[in-house]
Amino acid sequence: MKKAVFTFILASLVVACSSKKEGNMIVKGQIKGLKKGTLYLQKMKDTALVTVDSIALLGNDTFVLSDNIESPEMYYLTFNGNTNDKRLLFFGEKGEITINDKIEEFGFKPEIKGSKNQEVMDKFQEVDTKFTNQRLDLIKKEFEAKQANNEELIKQVEEDFKKMVRRKFLFTTNFAIANADSEAAPYIALTQLYDANIKLLDTINNSLSDKVKASDYGKRLQKFVDDIKKKEN
Structure with missing residues (x-):
């Protein structure tokens, strides 16, 4: 009888330990x-x-x-x-x-x-990877230009870098707006456009659906935009 009781208790413990909520x-x-x-x-x-x-x-x-x-x-x-x-x-x-x-x-x-949001992120990263590669190429060109002490090339690389950053910001903004019903949109804005013009961030923020605005990242983006506006006023 004691053995049967012990076996039952042991089995109960095994089930309790193996089952995870x-x-x-x-x-x-x-x-x-x-x-x-x-x-x-x-x-x-x-x-x-x-x-x-x-x-x-x-x-x-x-x-x-x-x-x-x-x-x-x-x-x-x-x-x-x-x-x-x-x-x-x-x-x-x-x-x-x-x-x-x-x-x-x-x-x-x-x-x-x-994950629908991950699908959106995957599409974004496909293009964002190209911008990352362009950035690395420009860094290499700048290093080589400085080694050669080529002031003209250094200025050209700096201009190309600024143009690349503008293209990336515009692409990111348009992508986020096109996916305004996805929580990935405010996440992308917060992680990729934190140093962009407030107008771009505000445009994305205003385009978000009510569902996304009520999400965690939606609330964070709203606070981020509000904080920047307070500092600028």
């Missing part, structure tokens, strides 16, 4: 080549990166993580909670999100499905 956002997938390690689901809270869920992977490269999310926001998948090593950034939202990647290229070209 799932949030309204489920993140699952596979990291090919991952033999062991702890995978963390993290997000920014104020200015700190906090862990909301984690899973130890021992010989199994599939994972399931979750969190209760009120408004779409950026999340990190990291190993050992260290974003300086390898990290994967994705736009989290309610529902089921599937992420597949490889351990060797973790975070560089992940396959992410189930």
Whole structure:
């Protein structure tokens, strides 16, 4: 009888320990080549990166993580909670999100499905990568021009850089406006146009749908715009 009771208690403990309360956002997938390690689901809270869920992977490269999310926001998948090593950034939202990647290229070209905001970010990053490459090319040209002490070329590179920045700002503004019903729009404005003309930020802010304005990033953009206007007055 005692043995039966002990077995029942043990079984109950196993069930209690193995069952994890799932949030309204489920993140699952596979990291090919991952033999062991702890995978963390993290997000920014104020200015700190906090862990909301984690899973130890021992010989199994599939994972399931979750969190209760009120408004779409950026999340990190990291190993050992260290974003300086390898990290994967994705736009989290309610529902089921599937992420597949490889351990060797973790975070560089992940396959992410189930997040509409991530789809918007992917489209933005396709073009933004071209601007990043242009910036790197101009930095190289400027370095070479300074080495050669070529003042004319240095001035030309500076002008080309200004033109590139203007093109990037205009593209980013138009992209955010075109996706004004996505929480990715205010996020893009906050991370890409923080040093742009207030008119561009204000234009994006005014174009946002009511749903997006009420989101976390929508509220942050409104506050950011309001703070700049106060300083300028």
